[in-house]
Amino acid sequence: MKKINIVLFGTGNVGSTVINQVLAAREKLQQEENLELNIPVIANSTTAFFVKQTVNRSWETNFSASGFPYKISDVIDYVTQQGYENLVAIDATASESFVDHYKLLIEQGFHVVAANKVANTLSSEFYEDLRKSLRKNGKFFYYETNVGAGLPIIQTLHGLYQAGEEITRVRGVFSGSLSYIFNTFSEESKSFSEVLTEAEKKGLTEPDPRVDLSGKDVGRKLLILARELKLKKELSEINIQDLVPKHLNGKSSLKNFQLKKHELDGDLEKLKADLEEDEVIRHVGELEIATGNLEVKLVKEKRTSAFGSLKNADSSFEIYTESYGEQPLVIQGAGAGAAVTARGVVADILRLSERLN
Numbered sequence: 001m002k003k004i005n006i007v008l009f010g011t012g013n014v015g016s017t018v019i020n021q022v023l024a025a026r027e028k029l030q031q032e033e034n035l036e037l038n039i040p041v042i043a044n045s046t047t048a049f050f051v052k053q054t055v056n057r058s059w060e061t062n063f064s065a066s067g068f069p070y071k072i073s074d075v076i077d078y079v080t081q082q083g084y085e086n087l088v089a090i091d092a093t094a095s096e097s098f099v100d101h102y103k104l105l106i107e108q109g110f111h112v113v114a115a116n117k118v119a120n121t122l123s124s125e126f127y128e129d130l131r132k133s134l135r136k137n138g139k140f141f142y143y144e145t146n147v148g149a150g151l152p153i154i155q156t157l158h159g160l161y162q163a164g165e166e167i168t169r170v171r172g173v174f175s176g177s178l179s180y181i182f183n184t185f186s187e188e189s190k191s192f193s194e195v196l197t198e199a200e201k202k203g204l205t206e207p208d209p210r211v212d213l214s215g216k217d218v219g220r221k222l223l224i225l226a227r228e229l230k231l232k233k234e235l236s237e238i239n240i241q242d243l244v245p246k247h248l249n250g251k252s253s254l255k256n257f258q259l260k261k262h263e264l265d266g267d268l269e270k271l272k273a274d275l276e277e278d279e280v281i282r283h284v285g286e287l288e289i290a291t292g293n294l295e296v297k298l299v300k301e302k303r304t305s306a307f308g309s310l311k312n313a314d315s316s317f318e319i320y321t322e323s324y325g326e327q328p329l330v331i332q333g334a335g336a337g338a339a340v341t342a343r344g345v346v347a348d349i350l351r352l353s354e355r356l357n
């Protein structure tokens with residue numbers, strides 16, 4: 001039986017769902033694939049919980065009762081003492097600083113699966129350095145959920161690129177959160193801030209929704225795709241329409257933003273009032289390969305158009321290539337949400353496990 005040992009960082013919406021999905025799939029994987037997925041360590045920003053083999057369905061209670069403050073070195077020492085094989089670190093945090101541990105984890109024997117987009121969107125130098133470290137240590141890095149949550153965007157684009165296909169343009173509603181927000185705001189007579197609160201409660205937004213509203217999250221996704229296509233780009237080079245007023249971002253706290261988010265309502269109400277009867281607002285990202293132009297913006301779309309008819313938290317990605325010609329390859333479906341994202345993380349773990357002994 002092949003054994004995979006998962007160390008999961010981030011027990012929020014996505015991370016906790018990953019644990020539950022792995023536990024639910026364990027028996028079937030053992031019987032059908034001869035594969036044993038264990039989760040001996042789970043950790044959030046302050047607390048870790050270690051067990052000998054794997055956490056069980058009472059993990060939340062056990063984590064609260066027996067978790068303890070930890071440092072990353074405690075986790076490494078523990079898995080080393082236990083002699084675990086096939087170690088996989090899952091980054092289900094949204095942390096800007098957790099990625100500083102990747103190199104150490106890789107050097108200490110971990111493969112990495114990340115829902116967190118930060119590692120792929122820091123400087124090109126960090127990006128290349130991380131890949132050098134993976135090659136040097138014979139480790140793998142999977143991050144399909146970085147773009148389109150559970151949708152197979154990165155693997156599709158990567159496969160086309162590797163196969164020699166000329167990709168000319170990628171255009172899409174990249175953000176599941178903003179899709180939900182603008183789909184709902186365009187249709188219903190609720191204020192923008194009310195709809196935003198709804199999206200937050202449904203676990204569709206980033207932990208800090210300003211990361212979505214500022215366009216940074218979609219900017220990150222564009223950058224990740226651009227880098228898959230070997231374009232040398234930085235986040236600062238993307239033209240991003242920012243929906244958050246300056247005084248509510250930057251040094252201003254998340255708490256202050258939550259108190260004052262109704263200040264966004266005026267501008268967005270005005271945009272909505274300017275729509276024709278057959279139009280809706282959509283948040284799109286565009287990547288033009290020939291010019292290297294990456295752009296994130298709000299647009300007006302006809303209700304009947306491909307993007308105009310999107311529902312719920314659906315994302316839609318149009319990939320224009322030489323062989324597909326005028327009609328792009330389209331990938332569409334829920335672009336945010338804990339269940340679909342966690343499923344994408346579990347699928348990454350399984351793809352990774354196929355490459356391990």
Ligand SMILES: NC(=O)c1ccc[n+]([C@@H]2O[C@H](COP(=O)([O-])OP(=O)(O)OC[C@H]3O[C@@H](n4cnc5c(N)ncnc54)[C@H](O)[C@@H]3O)[C@@H](O)[C@H]2O)c1
Nearest residue numbers: 010011012013014044045093094095115116207336337341
């Ligand atoms: N929610 C979605 O639809 C979706 C889709 C695709 C990708 N993602 C990505 O998944 C990640 C998690 O999103 P979420 O909605 O579950 O967030 P969340 O806020 O619900 O959970 C984040 C978790 O990370 C933990 N954490 C923070 N800093 C940490 C650190 N330094 N070390 C260990 N743990 C730390 C927190 O304690 C918390 O448990 C984000 O990077 C997000 O961009 C989310």
Ligand SMILES: N[C@@H](CCO)C(=O)O
Nearest residue numbers: 175176177205206336
């Ligand atoms: N906030 C993100 C979650 C998935 O990364 C989105 O809307 O797409």
